[in-house]
Amino acid sequence: MECAGCTLIAFGVPFSMFVFTIAHHPFRIIIAMTSAFFWLISLLLSSLLWFAVVPLRNQLAFAVPFTVLFQEIFRYLFYRLIKKAEFALQKAQMQELTAKGMVFDRFAVAYASGYGFGLISGTFAIVNVLSDMTGPGTIGIFGHSPDFFIATAFLALCIILLNTFWGVIFYTSLDKDGIHRFIGPAIVVFTHMLFSCMTLLNRKSTPTYSISIVIGYVLLVGMVIYTLILRGFNINNIRQRLN
Numbered sequence: 001m002e003c004a005g006c007t008l009i010a011f012g013v014p015f016s017m018f019v020f021t022i023a024h025h026p027f028r029i030i031i032a033m034t035s036a037f038f039w040l041i042s043l044l045l046s047s048l049l050w051f052a053v054v055p056l057r058n059q060l061a062f063a064v065p066f067t068v069l070f071q072e073i074f075r076y077l078f079y080r081l082i083k084k085a086e087f088a089l090q091k092a093q094m095q096e097l098t099a100k101g102m103v104f105d106r107f108a109v110a111y112a113s114g115y116g117f118g119l120i121s122g123t124f125a126i127v128n129v130l131s132d133m134t135g136p137g138t139i140g141i142f143g144h145s146p147d148f149f150i151a152t153a154f155l156a157l158c159i160i161l162l163n164t165f166w167g168v169i170f171y172t173s174l175d176k177d178g179i180h181r182f183i184g185p186a187i188v189v190f191t192h193m194l195f196s197c198m199t200l201l202n203r204k205s206t207p208t209y210s211i212s213i214v215i216g217y218v219l220l221v222g223m224v225i226y227t228l229i230l231r232g233f234n235i236n237n238i239r240q241r242l243n
Contacts, residue, residue, distance in 0.1 A: 006149050010156040050066075075170055
């Protein structure tokens, strides 16, 4: 029951997002799966670096920052790939592409890309924990925190959603002119680094799961607000729509 509950906590919302916003659009599925592949390549390079630096293999504080940097580098490389694909699609016959559900929507592409990054990241973060939940035993029996499983589920959900909005912010910012072109990616890298390094606190003898979860979801709310700002939403627009 705990395994099923934590699985639904971590993947319930992302599954709903897939069903309602991605599953019916072949192009978005391709974008999500390709971005997930780019995330896997970044993980491979991070692993090679971790394997090469023998003295620091046991130091997660060394591995985590480089892992974040590799992920953001490959997020940018995927953006460059998407720009080339956009140019190619614009030269193709748009009526035929529309019939196949291959319409190029920049916002949808950024969303699907972030979703793919987030889904594979969250899966790697919790899949081993879920496998441990299926067997018999009682967590905390040797002095460990009994909140480990459920905290991991909420953190996995948080990183999936954060990556989704990071993707939108990153790509939307790069498509803009002026200061937003640089502020957006900088915010993404900074908040990604902050969230990832913050989870290192959970390795202490007395884990601070509540602090990690609260800060993580505060960051998520901040990313949602900044995404709305980039999309042109403001309080006046919301009031006008309500009226």
